[in-house]
Amino acid sequence: xxxxxxxxxxxxxxxxxxxxxxxxxxxxxxxxxxxxxxxxxxxxxxxxxxxxxxxxxxxxxxxxxxxxxxxxxxxxxxxxxxxxxxxxxxxxxxxxxxxxxxxxxxxxxxxxxxxxxxxxxxxxxxxxxxxxxxxxxxxxxxx
Ligand code: DQA
Numbered sequence: 613x614x615x616x617x618x619x620x621x622x623x624x625x626x627x628x629x630x631x632x633x634x635x636x637x638x639x640x641x642x643x644x645x646x647x648x649x650x651x652x653x654x655x656x657x658x659x660x661x662x663x664x665x666x667x668x669x670x671x672x673x674x675x676x677x678x679x680x681x682x683x684x685x686x687x688x689x690x691x692x693x694x695x696x697x698x699x700x701x702x703x704x705x706x707x708x709x710x711x712x713x714x715x716x717x718x719x720x721x722x723x724x725x726x727x728x729x730x731x732x733x734x735x736x737x738x739x740x741x742x743x744x745x746x747x748x749x750x751x752x753x754x755x
Contacts (some may be wrong), residue, residue: 613654615750616675617646617743618668619661620687634712635739642740649744653751665693672699681705681754683746690715690725701730706753708746711736 619639622629627638637645643659650657662668668689675682682703689696690711700707707730714737715722728734732753735742 613656613754614678614680615650615655615657615747616671616680616682617650617657617659618671618682618684618686619659620668620685620689621663623685623687624661624663633718637740642743645740646743646747649747653747655747655750657747665689665695668696669699672696672703676702676704679704681707681750683708683710683743683750684727684731685710685712685743686727690727691721692724692726694726697726697730700727703730706732706750708732708750709734709736710742710746712739712742713737 624639626634626642639661646659647657660671672682684700684707686693686696709725709727709731715725725734733749735745735749738745
């Protein structure tokens with residue numbers, strides 16, 4: 613089964629972001645971890661990253677049309693993009709929100725997610741393992 617994994621702004625630059633917050637993997641390593649973990653559970657993961665809100669919205673439309681399950685780390689868009697939320701609401705298959713860090717334990721502006729309300733669930737705070745946990749959750753959801 614296909615799975616779309618969408619990563620939002622600045623996540624391709626994990627190599628220069630604060631590793632004490634986001635973990636030690638660079639984006640390429642994170643992408644491989646996601647692809648391999650998905651494969652082990654029978655998913656073919658299509659892992660994407662964009663800094664552009666419109667591109668992420670188009671990808672969500674594509675997943676809605678193809679009824680593909682989605683794991684999304686909307687990054688900073690989490691906290692304010694009503695447009696991404698509205699696009700996520702169109703999905704037919706499950707949606708899981710993930711974060712490397714635990715936004716609730718950080719600055720106050722990160723405490724709001726406008727995406728959580730349209731996701732099946734959120735996994736945050738486990739570093740790269742958040743994605744692995746999300747793939748397992750998706751497997752359990754889909755049976
Ligand atoms: C993030 C948390 C967001 O608050 C932040 O803007 C990010 C990454 C995370 O994975 O921990 O860019 O989504």
